[in-house]
Amino acid sequence: MFNQGYGMPQGQGMPQMGMGMQQPMGMGMGMAQQGMNMGMGMAQQGMNMMGGMMGQVDPMAMARFNALDSDHSGSITVQEIQKAYQQFKFSAQSAKLLLQAVSDKTFIDAQTFPIFDQYIMSFYNVFMQCSMGQQTIQAPQVQQAVMMLNFKVEQPTLMALVQKYDADKRGVEFGEFMSICAYLLITSKLMTKFDQKNAGVLTLDMNGLQALGLWFL
Structure with a gap:
């Protein structure tokens, strides 16, 4: 499934990727409109997909990698990666x-790349x-977008994000x-990592707090 990207809306062209990369196959508008299983389950979903890839990397993804x-x-x-996706205009920090959300490594390898993409x-x-x-969206559209992606986040927290x-307002x-x-993926991943009883609540001692804080340095 990793050789398939999500399809672009009708009338919207997918930017051409740099460095010889090819546009992924479309899966149609229905995926985004129905919402994807992200939020709390998305980090675990990503880890499950990563596990399924071990020893079986898609040839198209490998060629692009x-x-x-x-x-x-x-x-x-x-x-x-930033240079390869330069038409998307995201920073190295993004x-x-x-x-950080998809891997514990500081680099992207053949297993990480397809899910990252x-x-x-x-x-x-x-x-x-x-x-x-348009090139930008405002706060109401951000809220709409995260709802379409099925992220679970309270409105005050989202507005703070x-x-x-x-940066330029x-x-x-x-x-x-x-x-x-x-950021929302990282917090979902951390909840899965530290909430081992699946209670939906984190209880941390000092060591746990220090370990948690490392993710945001």
């Missing part, structure tokens, strides 16, 4: 946040639907929206 891995080291940096495609698809083709990541660009989504 190899095109980026020019030194054949078996890994690519977030800076290289890419780093998304990497799929998240970017799904975020971009929803962003373009909510922006109606908009204030944090909308001119509207949320895609890279800033990607950071918001990556």
Whole structure:
């Protein structure tokens, strides 16, 4: 399933990726409109998909990964990813946040790349639907977008995230929206990691708090 990105809205063109990368196959508008199983379950879903990929990497994804891995080291940096997706105009920091959400590594390898790519495609698809083709969205559209992605977040928290990541206060660009989504993925991942009793509540001692804080440095 990793060779398939989410389809673009009708009338919206997918930017061409750099460095020889090909546009993923579309899955149609219905996926985003129905909402994707993200939120609390999305981090676990991502880990399950990552586990299923071990030993069986999609050939198309591997070809795209190899095109980026020019030194054949078996890994690519977030800076290289930023350049490869330069038409999406997201920062290296946004890419780093998304990497934290999908992997415990500081680089992207062949197993990490397909799910990393799929998240970017799904975020971009929803962003373009909510922006109606514009370069930015406002707070109400951000709320609509995260609802379409089925993230669970209270409105005051979401508005605080908009204030944090909308650096120039001119509207949320895609890279800033990607950071918001990556942050929500990270918190979902941490909830899964630390809430071992699945109670929906975190109880941390000092060591736990220090370990938790490392994710946001």
